[in-house]
């Protein structure tokens with residue numbers, strides 16, 4: 396292996412400690428409410444980890460767990476109650492949602508000032524326009540990791556593999572705002588390996604286990620793996636074949652221990668930012 400491994404767990408711990416110190420200095424506790432619908436086991440783990448991290452950093456955090464058969468109207472009523480609650484600064488509805496619920500309608504019902512996921516169309520529009528707003532946690536965490544690793548952003552050729560609204564598109568916007576030359580690649584991109592090989596910064600967010608092979612990577616590239624894929628044998632792998640890629644890349648994030656922990660740390664940062672903005 397030649398690549399430097401970026402320790403997302405350590406960077407996230409540092410950010411969480413900084414946020415905890417800032418929260419401790421406040422005369423109030425920022426309030427976070429995470430809404431979970433149904434019994435998806437992975438969501439259960441993520442929600443528990445969010446709640447624990449928030450409580451450990453001094454936030455007033457609680458999870459609202461609704462049954463899998465919850466109707467869209469009932470979930471919208473829950474969101475409306477949280478919008479109206481002055482003790483709540485941040486609202487997050489854990490995804491995925493059960494099939495009877497339209498996630499876009501639920502996200503659009505969240506008060507944009509409390510949308511700590513940064514998924515509301517108003518926050519997405521602010522990001523696209525270069526205006527201040529709440530930014531999706533995973534792409535925000537990737538930018539922290541790139542900066543912490545000392546990766547030169549201005550002028551760099553960056554490729555985002557994946558075009559989801561929660562990772563791929565905001566990721567591309569953030570890289571563009573940092574003066575990268577950005578390409579978004581996806582399942583219909585012609586000659587994906589060749590596109591990837593041109594990238595100095597490669598962010599993989601396709602949700603396909605170990606799809607990006609070592610010979611897709613430019614020597615010395617920064618490789619950020621957003622994928623979290625559980626294999627049948629129980630192993631957790633990213634979208635990048637780690638050992639192959641690490642033999643070629645300049646720096647690389649592992650899975651687990653790379654981007655994932657930053658998602659939760661950035662959620663806390665967004666909640667603190669939302670709390671301060673609501674009181675400004």
Ligand SMILES: Nc1nc2c(c(=O)[nH]1)N[C@@H](CN(C=O)c1ccc(C(=O)N[C@@H](CCC(=O)O)C(=O)O)cc1)CN2
Nearest residue numbers: 441487488489490491512532651652653654655656658
């Ligand atoms: N409303 C949201 N839903 C979902 C989001 C989101 O940002 N907002 N992202 C993902 C899941 N997610 C947070 O919710 C998340 C995923 C993974 C991790 C993480 O720390 N992963 C660890 C490994 C954990 C494991 O062992 O399973 C790691 O990568 O080291 C944190 C948050 C979908 N839903």
